[in-house]
Amino acid sequence: MTVYLDHAATTPMLPAAITAYADAMSVVGNPASIHSQGQNAKRMLEEAREVVAASVGSDPIEIVFTGGGTESVNLAIKGLWWARSPRTRILAPGGEHHATMDTIEWLERHEGAEVEWIPLDELGRIDLDALRRAIESDPDSVALVTLLAANNEVGTIQPIEAVAALASAHGIPVHVDAVSAYGHIPIDFAGLSAQGISALSISAHKIGGPVGIGALVLSRTATVVPLIHGGGQQRQVRSGTQDVAAAVSFAVAASASIEAMPAETVRLAALRDRLVDGVLTSVPAAVLNGDPNPAGRIASNAHFTFEGCEGDSLLFLLDVAGVSVSTGSACQAGIPEPSHVLRAMGRSEIEARGALRITLGRTNTEPDVDAFLAALPAAYAQAATAGLADRLPGTGAYT
Structure with missing residues (x-):
């Protein structure tokens, strides 16, 4: 499932x-x-x-x-x-x-x-x-x-x-x-x-x-x-x-959305914090993007970069493991280019290529977060290996 x-x-x-x-x-x-x-x-x-x-x-x-x-x-x-x-x-x-x-x-x-x-x-x-x-x-x-x-x-x-x-x-x-x-x-x-x-x-x-x-x-x-x-x-x-x-x-x-918002915001923030802590623990190379202050970001959003990985590679590997996430806007899905948002935030092209967006909603529970955290380390290891192989020798650029 x-x-x-x-x-x-x-x-x-x-x-x-x-x-x-x-x-x-x-x-x-x-x-x-x-x-x-x-x-x-x-x-x-x-x-x-x-x-x-x-x-x-x-x-x-x-x-x-x-x-x-x-x-x-x-x-x-x-x-x-x-x-x-x-x-x-x-x-x-x-x-x-x-x-x-x-x-x-x-x-x-x-x-x-x-x-x-x-x-x-x-x-x-x-x-x-x-x-x-x-x-x-x-x-x-x-x-x-x-x-x-x-x-x-x-x-x-x-x-x-x-x-x-x-x-x-x-x-x-x-x-x-x-x-x-x-x-x-x-x-x-x-x-x-x-x-x-x-x-x-x-x-x-x-x-x-x-x-x-x-x-x-x-x-x-x-x-x-x-x-x-x-x-x-x-x-x-x-x-x-x-x-x-x-x-x-x-x-x-x-x-329904407005009625549920106060309680759902608290619930989703707790799930997001569980997810963020789990990612940073299991993949120390991951970088949380956006405002780290919970008051400054949407409660359902967690966005990371994994330098050395292509975000699309991580997405596909997680999909095979049964977890659906994204690299950014669905309008740009399948287009292999760095995140224009991260580039506007001053990140390098290589950093911006390793983006992964996880967004939670009313159907998500703790087991969903745990399933993602269980699948991430192996997906990251495989994507990082592929990313290293794709780099030109002696450079930080990709072929």
Whole structure:
């Protein structure tokens, strides 16, 4: 039986979310139709919107359902950038998720955006002084600031309130990618909005909901240019017939996740600490990445580098042993390149190649952690031997 330790990639759907999804799929009616069946579908949709809104402390009208976290990020960044024309500069930390990086780079190539990557410190946290200097060098040219609430690879929680304070002093909107943080740390969008954060992205499948639905939490005062045009649904921000069944399932998962968060955070932190201690004991060469202070990282995240090993080799060897982990974002899985997050944190290419991310979730227990710890030493020994053989003689480089 496989032990699943890759909850940051996706989470098993909650049984209640599956049931709600199946039940809602049997309901006929377009929520934009004015007949009784359409209005029943609309009622279900809007009740789901209210629950999702409550999970992030926003007004229901501020919830714009999307096809997932990636669309939400694209809508926020492109929409804010287009709406802020003729301002062209985008400020973002290095080490962002590829949904952000690729969106920004597309705007740079095709729309004339000017991109400034703000440095991370050695723990993966944004350099606030560097951000301040970038803003103050020419605040009137900055279209937006965007950053993760918590890094999706190393789990470090970002100081989004401090970032908002720097940006809002100059009227610059801030977008927060909270996909990896949602369900793990409290989110109060009303408070964040008051501090200058205009938009926040979340996704259902990270909290036990279905794949294929997310949301952009968009402040009432924010203006974005839509990606999709059509019927003008959802404040004319995201046109298209809305997926009632997915929204209902999303709401069930959101409610359950937020209710369980206080106790689950404590439980997962204890499992993570057991795992971290076990790794550092059994493989002394391992290096824990991200903030070592438990208060500064997501409770479910443990991220290591094993110098001399390829992270993909470790992943495959552990998979053969019945343990599923990752080297980083699932969006980049199978691409043999160093972790861009670790590179942004100042690590060498060789260090960044030996990355392994273990992320825990509601289905994990102590035996799962123990199974990983039992499989790791042999996998590490084999991967280290292979890594040594692949190096060019007399160099630290790989062939």
